[in-house]
Amino acid sequence: MAEHDWPAIIQPVAESFWGEPNKKLSSDKEKKWGSYGSRSINIEKACWFDHEAGEGGNVIELVQREAGLGDDNAAAMAWLEQEGYIEARERPQERRESDPAPEARQEPQPQGGPGDDGRLKWVKGYTYHNSDGDGLYQVLRGQWVLPDGSWRLAKDGQIDKTFRQRRPDGKGGYIWNLDGIGHTIYRHNKVEEAIAAGRPILLPEGEKDADTAVTLGFEASTNSGGAKNWTAELAALFKGADVIILVDNDEVGIAAGEAKAKSLKGIARRIRILNFADHVPNFPVKHDLTNWVEAGGTADELHRIIDSLPDWRPAPPVSKFAAQRGMDLAGSKIVYDWLVKGLIERGGVFIVAGEKQSGKSFFVIDLGMKIALGLGYGKGDQARKVRQGAVIYMASEDRKGVELRYEGWRRDHDVPRDQDVPFVIMGGGDGQKFSLMSDESVDAFIAECLEWEDYYGSLEMIVIDTFSVATEGLDEIHSGEVGKVLGRVNRIADKTGSTVCLVHHMNGEGSRVRGHSSLTANVSQVIEISTLRRPSPNRKMPGEEIKDADNRIIRKALLEKNKNGPNRIAWRFILRQIKLGHDDDGFEITTCVLDTPSSEPDEEQTKTGRLHPAQKLVLDCLVDAVADAGIDMPSGVRVGPQIKKAVPFNVWRAYVRKRWTFKAPENDVEQRNKELVEVMGRTGTALMNAGYMGRDNDKKIVWSLGKERKSVSAMPAAEPPPPLPEAVQRDLEHFSGMPDQVPF
DSSP: OTTSOHHHHHHHHHHHHHOSOOTTTOOSSEEEETTTTOEEEETTTTEEEETTTTEEEOHHHHHHHHTTOTTOHHHHHHHHHHTTSBOOTTSOTTOOTTOOOOOOSSOOOOOSOTTOOOEEEEEEEEEEEOTTSOEEEEEEEEEEEOTTSOBOBOTTSSBOEEEEEEEEOSSSBEESSOTTTOOOBTTHHHHHHHHHHTOOEEEOSSHHHHHHHHHTTOEEOOBTTOGGGOOHHHHGGGTTOEEEEEOOSSHHHHHHHHHHHHHHTTTSSEEEEEOGGGTSTTOOTTOOHHHHHHTTOOHHHHHHHHHHOOOOOOOOOOOSSOOOOHHHHTTOOOOOOEEETTTEETTSEEEEEEOTTSSHHHHHHHHHHHHHHTOOBSSGGGOBOBOOOOEEEEESSOHHHHHHHHHHHHHHTTOOTTOOOSEEEESSTTSOOOOTTOHHHHHHHHHHHHHHHHHHSOOOEEEEEOHHHHTTTOOTTOHHHHHHHHHHHHHHHHHHTSEEEEEEEBOTTSSSBSSOTHHHHTSSEEEEEEEOBOOOSSTTSOOOBOBOTTSOBOEEEEEEEETTSOOOEEEEEEEEEEEEEEOTTSOEEEEEEEEOOSOOOOTTHHHHTOBOHHHHHHHHHHHHHHHHHOEEOOTTOOOOTTOOEEEEHHHHHHHHHHHOOOSSOTTOHHHHHHHHHHHHHHHHHHHHHTTSEEEETTTTEEEEOOOOOOBSOOOOOOOOOOOSSHHHHHHHHHTTTSOOSOOO
16 A cells, blocks of 8 residues: 555545544544544544444545445555546556546536535546646545435535645655645636736636636636635736636625735736626625526626726725724714713713812712713703713722712602612722722722623713722822823723713812823813802912802812813802711711702902902992091002092091901900901902002002992992091090001
């Protein structure tokens, strides 16, 4: 048996009887068949074994068993010769290498069903030549013959087929591989002739279609081994050619044609691609040129189709990043996905930041509960639409406080105790500590969030309160460290498909969100929560808190940044206290909920020319004092000619003292004096800055500049005091021990 290359023969012989091997169980040296590898061959040793039957042997013995030839060695050799695995001994050794394999006998008709067993039979041989026309190797097309003589069919209903390459071994047999030779193009010498003559060349996927094209009067080629063996070296053989690539009508064929066209770019003179599905209505999937001709296609019709083809240009890339061309978007409906319409986009990251005790956690709980319950965000007809879904609140800083605020909101909005509101509070207690500094912690958090999403059917918002506690140890002003944390936050949003809210602090001055600027630059929205205050006369001191008619501090939410919508949207709220009951010691338990202010004073009053009540009272006292006890403006005072009168500061002070409502009791003279100094200093500076009054510290006088006075207060105008000297003189005597310099 040494005269034949049995290691090269054993695999195709085994496949002819057993079909294709189990790829998962097979290796380069050993091929196995069956779900558990019950049949196998060893390629190097050219032997086989059937583990179930306990039988094995060499190639001859395999043919004897599977072909039912008993122990007849001659019959087995004759079978191998007939099937083309070895050269017949009577054939001359000098046979032309370009001779095709023996033609098959009359081709059976396809009648068998998919997956039926059968015996592999080589039905067609395609000889590949070099540029001189010398044969190099053959590609054999094999089909499986069923016991009834029909062809086995594949799952798509077409004849099941396989291909193998072989080359003469110089000993009368064949080597069943192309090792050391490599793949080349079909009809190589004819291709060169067509290029030289300027004739177009059809390039289908397979030798059968190439032969079909030749019978129609076209020149054609392909390559052995299919699209996976098409290389840049083969593409170079088509330099200067007019190439029409014919693709099979399926995803694999279309992709292979596109790849082939790309490889020919800059090499071929012209490139076109033909898919019959673009020209023939209802052209079946997986069909090709041969199928088209068998259905009645003609050479003239093919010429017309080819003449209509545009020159190839690369198809748009298959984007991994959801790319769309402008022309694809033009005229399409613009849809933007909002969690809260116009305020918070869905699937992004936003920040809610505020000073300490500004109400940011109350604000976020109110927002989260409205999302969980699908309630409009706002009042009445002005309420903004929300996307309803579950909310997860990671209370990293104060879980007890969050639980208390949740319960307060539930009771205040009459949510039944047994209603399963999709609002989940995590963090604190005995649970695992959450940290945005740890990939492991973030991955575990994401996994649990997805479980809650499965439980409730949706997950729309995840709150992390506060960002600073969840990032313990973070250098907030280091861009690199902040970037890593934001990467984890974005991973939470991407993996869960929900919107992530980071509850954070403002800087010490309350002017911006604390930390590196990249924190706010890389989020979709920033909402700043602050206490509404009047402008302060002292830049180092906060202004006076503004309260509503029920003496509750008014707070402001400002949409400072809105990446894809209008920003600088502001709305106001107050924290209304509610009672939840008493603890075991009888101590009253309270919390707060968001509500609308009962009145809306303007925190910009002095900037818009409007005075708050304290300023108006002090200014009224100045105007009345000038009218009642004014003195001529002393010489040397820098003031306009229209200002004729001024008043000593202590006189003005006496008028204010008479009308001011003191917090200190009447018998606490010292405390009242301090209160008066403080209020006159504060309001006097504001009135000076706003252009309502003037002063001269050297002469210890003040005067009104006559500016129009307005007030947001509905308080009635004060009755003018009686003329000097009685009442005012008594007040002047009372203040005899106080400093008389202007306190601003």
